[in-house]
Amino acid sequence: MELTFQGAVGTVTGSRTRVDVAGSSFLVDCGMYQGFKQLRLRNWEHDPDTARRVEAVVLTHAHLDHSGLLPRLVKSGFRGRIHCTRATADLLRVVLLDAAHLQEEDARRANRRRYTRHRPAKPLYTTEDAKATLALVQPQRVRAPFQVGGAEITLVPAGHMLGAAGVLIREGVKTVFFSGDVGRQNDVLMRPPAPFEGADLLVVESTYGNRLHGAEDPLEALAAVVDTVCRRGGILMIPAFAIGRSQAVLHLLAGLRASGRLGDVPVYLNSPMAINASDIFCEHLDAHRLTVQQCHEMCDVATYVRTADESKALNASRGAKILIAGSGMATGGRILHHLSAFAADPANGILLVGFQAGGTRGAAIAAGAETVRIHGRDVLIRAERFRMHGLSGHADWREMAAWLSSAPSAPRVLINHGEPAAADAQRIHLRDELGWDAEVAVPDRTYTL
Numbered sequence: 001m002e003l004t005f006q007g008a009v010g011t012v013t014g015s016r017t018r019v020d021v022a023g024s025s026f027l028v029d030c031g032m033y034q035g036f037k038q039l040r041l042r043n044w045e046h047d048p049d050t051a052r053r054v055e056a057v058v059l060t061h062a063h064l065d066h067s068g069l070l071p072r073l074v075k076s077g078f079r080g081r082i083h084c085t086r087a088t089a090d091l092l093r094v095v096l097l098d099a100a101h102l103q104e105e106d107a108r109r110a111n112r113r114r115y116t117r118h119r120p121a122k123p124l125y126t127t128e129d130a131k132a133t134l135a136l137v138q139p140q141r142v143r144a145p146f147q148v149g150g151a152e153i154t155l156v157p158a159g160h161m162l163g164a165a166g167v168l169i170r171e172g173v174k175t176v177f178f179s180g181d182v183g184r185q186n187d188v189l190m191r192p193p194a195p196f197e198g199a200d201l202l203v204v205e206s207t208y209g210n211r212l213h214g215a216e217d218p219l220e221a222l223a224a225v226v227d228t229v230c231r232r233g234g235i236l237m238i239p240a241f242a243i244g245r246s247q248a249v250l251h252l253l254a255g256l257r258a259s260g261r262l263g264d265v266p267v268y269l270n271s272p273m274a275i276n277a278s279d280i281f282c283e284h285l286d287a288h289r290l291t292v293q294q295c296h297e298m299c300d301v302a303t304y305v306r307t308a309d310e311s312k313a314l315n316a317s318r319g320a321k322i323l324i325a326g327s328g329m330a331t332g333g334r335i336l337h338h339l340s341a342f343a344a345d346p347a348n349g350i351l352l353v354g355f356q357a358g359g360t361r362g363a364a365i366a367a368g369a370e371t372v373r374i375h376g377r378d379v380l381i382r383a384e385r386f387r388m389h390g391l392s393g394h395a396d397w398r399e400m401a402a403w404l405s406s407a408p409s410a411p412r413v414l415i416n417h418g419e420p421a422a423a424d425a426q427r428i429h430l431r432d433e434l435g436w437d438a439e440v441a442v443p444d445r446t447y448t449l
Contacts, residue, residue, distance in 0.1 A: 057080065
């Protein structure tokens with residue numbers, strides 16, 4: 001069995017690894033690069049060789065950095081099956097169609113306002129490409145082995161987000177386990193990841209390999225921010241990933257509303273994708289912690305904003321309110337329009353509730369940038385900035401070591417999906433905490449088991 005890392009090495013986005021086993025090839029994930037321009041340019045690389053060579057894709061979950069280049073792969077000629085959990089399959093329909101729509105909208109806007117050097121600007125892929133991709137999706141049951149070429153594949157619950165799974169690959173007596181993104185033991189929404197049962201080779205993420213989350217109570221942290229901004233009549237903008245993070249914020253706000261701590265401050269969920277994802281979330285009660293009643297309360301706490309006209313109306317209104325919109329790192333979506341409208345006012349607030357990859361607007365805002373570039377112009381950032389780390393869907397290094405400690409013996413370890421400092425810190429922590437030798441994966445290098 002051979003593994004070739006084609007993405008998410010030296011960065012937390014663009015997850016993609018080719019697996020060659022018993023005369024067949026498939027990909028584990030096919031994610032979009034986000035952040036620095038030199039990474040984003042890789043999304044445009046035409047890759048007909050991989051598209052023709054691989055016979056399948058196995059997805060760990062539906063986040064764009066793991067699934068967002070699937071339509072590009074299909075556009076390059078891929079016609080195999082895309083295997084994933086049932087919840088991931090449901091979410092993919094929302095994620096990929098939304099991504100295609102946003103790219104088409106961005107291209108139209110760039111051409112209309114002429115703030116691009118490309119003549120004309122084109123989307124990375126279209127809605128038709130996304131629809132062709134969805135036709136190839138083959139849902140699989142969790143913990144039920146299935147065949148891809150000469151390998152037996154099993155999807156194992158990983159926490160992190162709805163439908164997320166680790167990927168166990170078996171060829172004869174040899175096993176490889178891809179962790180995907182690993183969730184936390186005490187996540188606000190998700191159940192903990194299934195215990196790691198060992199493998200000959202482990203490929204493990206390292207997003208938070210050099211950080212600890214701390215003991216922050218998410219409910220109290222959110223309450224403090226809401227009180228600070230809304231008490232002075234400000235507008236609180238929350239860039240949030242449409243899947244997982246938006247639902248977590250809504251769940252917490254529902255708790256504040258029920259206890260009387262939110263008052264009559266209006267809450268708006270301005271993300272069609274998050275709205276659809278919330279409905280899907282409530283259809284998969286077996287995959288998370290919330291009850292039916294809590295799901296209803298989560299959905300009822302906010303006014304859903306579906307149309308562009310409704311979104312524009314929010315920017316024309318003033319007064320205390322909470323605006324939740326994608327994307328979570330402010331790389332696109334309706335949050336950009338809210339930032340353009342409200343970020344210059346120091347009475348307002350920006351609450352970052354997730355990981356901010358280097359090179360994204362969210363990372364720039366977190367670092368204190370005075371301006372960020374949005375739709376071809378520099379937007380002044382004077383709104384008060386807040387961070388919450390308690391809602392992260394990724395295990396930190398200590399949680400990761402605890403999760404891995406259930407292995408019956410030390411596997412060979414390759415580390416991916418982390419920025420360089422985080423990946424190397426993960427290597428050191430695995431050595432010091434578990435006594436495991438680990439290696440940080442190198443891009444485009446082939447590793448043999």
